[in-house]
Amino acid sequence: MIKTDVIIIGGGATGTGIARDMALRGIDHCLIEKKDFAAGATGACHGLLHSGGRYTVKDPDAAVECITENAILRKIGKSCVEPTEGLFVRLPGDTEEYRDQFLYSCRKTGISTKTLSASKALNLVPNLNPQIIEAVKVPDASIDPFRLCMLNIVSSKRRGGKIFTHHKVIDIVKTRGQCTGVKVLDKFTSEIIEIEGKVIINATGAWGSQIAKMGGSDVPMTLSKGSLIIANHRLTNLVINRLRPSSNGDIIVPNETVSLAGTTSIHVDDPDNLTTDPEEIELIRTEAAMMVPDFDSIRLIRSYTGVRPLLRAADSSKGDRAISRGFQIIDHKNGMFSILGGKLTTYRLMAEKITDRIMEHFGLNERCTTATTPLEGQEDLAGYPVSKRLGKIEKVMCECELVPRDKVKKVIEETATKSIGDIQHRTRLGMGPCQGGFCTYRALGMMQEMGHVTPDESLDTLKRFLQRRYKGSRPLLWGDQLREEQLVEGIYLSLLGMADHEI
């Protein structure tokens, strides 16, 4: 039996952000995550550090939160934020009226803007559609959500926080109607651990209702899935948004060696059962190609889908895009608090607010310092961006993202992990154009050589990985990506002999 003050459920940006805040204020805590960090919406988003521009017209409060947090994260998290800046581009058909509203709202919400003529914008991003009318520059940035979560956890671990990844909450323990602990299943050993805590925080995003229900409460949420596609080149150095009211396929984000384009917004009921529909991909691709025409011909290497945990609005007739991207804290009055809604950009603020609430609950008044304390552990990260990794290119395990063997070895040593995702998220192995087609086999080979997995486990993991990888690329199999797929199939099914032979 483990005893702690605060049990945080969920290892996304919010959960890890709360762990960091608790740690900096000296609160004993433990965090439980059923998969790896950033396994839900945090890791399945487009990695955009919003300037707030996207929300400024419709939801000025959310926009103010974004721009404030944007400035803070640039300061405290230099190694996981790439200050790309962003453009809102106006294409033929996008109204001047919206542009004026946009500029006005940005002035009111404090988002700095600079209007650029078409030729200046094209100088800045030569791949833009030459038909653009004009563009507005805003302080958008690209952020690596996996690194962000890892860094939050460093602060927690350094101050004694107990972190359980790949552990699933299977029950909430109640004593006289109060939530007093959790029962947790270790997914690697199948062992069940009991953790006792004074307060439980439900920071599980899309899984919020499931956890709240275990504690006997209901939460007002709705789930909206959003899909993204990844192109095999960095097509732009700036984030590109469409200067029009938010709709499907209006954003392109550069992320190290690749570019992401999204998104869609479709209501779903089950966060564990997501599919990416071919229509969604075609929609995103066509819309992205309006802004950057290369999307017509570029090799798309993967598609994926995440779930936005949104606050349920009183009037839901306007669809999920009309729902506020703000967040809400609910005190269930039984020892459990839920934190709902929000977005990656405002994760720190969300953590601050709920930690304030818990301090109040405990009658303590330690102040929040997460906005001014730089994220700890940044010095240990492999060089960022990728250009820095070019300095050391011997013994490379992942050629796409230039991940050296030493770095992979270090992660395996430190985490003793059995999960390939843990290595991918910590080193960017397999995140580039071949999507792990070559390097996953290598990383798993290293894990077994170092004794952390048996060869059988490693083959199982390889199989699951290949199946998952195929699921992401199956909707994109045409042109060059079809060639890549046939090559990968040739390697694994034929050369390695992994095919099922019942024809």
Added chain:
Amino acid sequence: MKYNVAVIGSGMSGIMASIYLAEKGLKTAVISKGDPICSVSSGCIDIAGTGSDTFLEIEKFPAEHPYHKVGKEGIADSINYFKELIGKYGFIYSGDIDKNRSILTPIGKKRTTSLVPFPMEYADIKEGENFHIISFKDIKDFFPSYVVINYPGTKVSVFDAETDSTLGIATKMDNEDFLLTFISWINRQNIETDKVGIPAVLGINKTDSILKKLQEETGKLFFEIPTLPPSIPGLRLYRKFKKLAESKGVCFYGNAEISNFESENDKITEIVIKKPGRPDTVSADAFILATGSFVSGGLRFNKTEFIETVFNIPVYSPNSTDLFNKDFFKLGHPIEKAGILINENFKPLEAGFSNLFAAGSILANSETMKYGCGHGMAISTGVAAAKNVEEYLK
């Protein structure tokens, strides 16, 4: 330049066709865009299926499979012809073409094939058989522990070649001093078994003498285990086969992407090669299209249409609503049936060209991965197309 025959594609089928034609005294050129897919293969000649008798397996193939156009005798003759030719050129293949054998894969599974290149002669490991593995420190495309799962008695020794890539180690092996150091290290290891498995890095150009020396100096029977690409056995086969063709007088145009072609009535007369500055042209009396399937770039799928990338001739498209299986490990996506349909003379149907022939995995319904017939299909249809070209030019 003017040739009797221009073969487009330098994979197994293209080179095979070119050698056949050159041997018949025809002036032959091979035009290729880049290295072919066989250069990342295991170098083994897969003929058919997973059963023990290759020709029984072929009988089970669907009626529309291109093998049936070659016929049993044609398949046997052409693959034996290949085996003999390349064997005389110092690249010995072991095995009988009517039988399958199994070889060890890099993850300790078994893979069915028919002919194996000489460094894999002893790779047919029986259940419970003991062997030793020599691996290399930090080698990134071979992990012996995968093999050991299924062969628990296997012991592993690790040599430090001071490089982590298969290509790097193979290049070093070609160097005599390195090889001697390696051999004296092997002799200091305590190897109890007769057979020794080693990732496929035993040199690129001098593999036969390296293997001979290893066996003489250590008294062990070495066999190579294929690795992930870059695959040295595939590279060796491609280089050797190409040299063999050159020795027969075949002229190679490498890095040659075809940008256009010219025709007169129903004959293709000339192909135009993309080049900086002035384009190059190759004219011929007959053309063989051996550009491969999607992975090689002979076919292209653009979400709705199938395109043949050189002459834009009609492509047979599979009649299926779902072109891709849902399961990665299930062999044979419906899309792999796509390709060029041919008549009994290996001429593409409905292409409208009387001097165009096709061979290899670009042929419709070949499904080489599903049927385990990659190089076998390439060799036999390559020879068959070449024979028809020979006939046509008479």
